[in-house]
Amino acid sequence: MPGPRIPEDQRRDELLAAAYRVATRDRLGGLTTRAVAKEAGVSNGLVFFHFTSREGLVLALLDRVLETTVLSPDTAGSDARSPVLQLLHAIEQDIEGLPENRDRVALLIDFWVMGTQHADVRTRIQKALGDYREAYVPLTSAAIESEPERYPGVTPESLAAVATGFVEGCALQVVMDPDRFDVPAYLTTLRALVLREAPGYALA
Amino acid sequence: MPGPRIPEDQRRDELLAAAYRVATRDRLGGLTTRAVAKEAGVSNGLVFFHFTSREGLVLALLDRVLETTVLSPDTAGSDARSPVLQLLHAIEQDIEGLPENRDRVALLIDFWVMGTQHADVRTRIQKALGDYREAYVPLTSAAIESEPERYPGVTPESLAAVATGFVEGCALQVVMDPDRFDVPAYLTTLRALVLREAPGYALA
């Protein structure tokens, strides 16, 4: 009683879309082949036809999520401000974007902790986080060069690591306790901590 | 064929210890009642006798882990240094303590993400994190009072949230990629970022 046939690539996409829906709803633990099949309105066996195993499905989903997740700081609209302010601005933009993407962030964290035990997942996550860090290097590099005497022993890489680590910490908080996470207070505090001069800015 | 009898409290402790061993080895996903029973050299049914359900076991384990995890900053040996340096010192101590407790940190993060979906776990984790944050408030409070003009709009609570959030972000990194996580570089960068004066310190 097989149903309608559909070109392979298209079905794969449908299944991945269904998997994404299931995973953002029920998290990785709820991502069973049967749940995905049901979500896609398709038989269980078909999932294995297209992805060979559950692991294949999970990895394909991870790839898709990483592909469609923008993990590079937005440097647009930074105009003539100082490099440090530009860096701060990028961090703030990333943090501000977290709450509205809570589902996706939660899923990414699921993958992250899965990577702790699963080598393939770990590799991919590490690469994504590495890319994210690298994307910050131009910003941190410029910031350091603008006031080199202020950052003894600080490399663009280490500063990028701290910056992205900070964002990742915020991501954890957003997922865990979104109501408590007070974005404006966080950003105000961050600015005050980092800026030397008396801050003559208005919150964006 | 029942085996030797043991007072109830003692058995509970034995089972919890076994559960902790299993959970640090195989993580929460590997924490099955059978695995715990086997680890404790005991029958599967006994786990249910003492904990009623797997959920009971997990919650009891969480309570024990939280009880025996020191989540308050160590303010000893801070002598005559400035409040800001004391705060920095506390953060650094917490971060330095992460790598050697990787197993435990990984387990706590497992509980953390479990809390995303499980209300009882969430409550406990939120309380623990809240306590952790509060424990920082005296330090952040003193730091702000020492240079109030430098921290416009920053409350002791918001600064504590940022500080602990920073540590939590580091915890994620340590669990994920312990080799890449460069503690000294992180701390150097943090100091340079936060300190106004030229840093005349030696790394502890």
Place this chain on the structure above:
DNA sequence: CGCTATATTGAGCACTTGGTCAACAGCTCT
């Protein structure tokens, strides 16, 4: 000693999961 309350066991149940597979339908091509 015997009795009773209490740990303790292990077989077993119900259910879910990943995965396999023979059957079968639809499409294309000759």
Place this chain on the structure above:
DNA sequence: AGAGCTGTTGACCAAGTGCTCAATATAGCG
């Protein structure tokens, strides 16, 4: 029209899970 490849199905299997329960050994008490 018939052959053949390719999607598709759903029944099925084996393994693992949480959990129950009758049976039973043990410790403590009279």
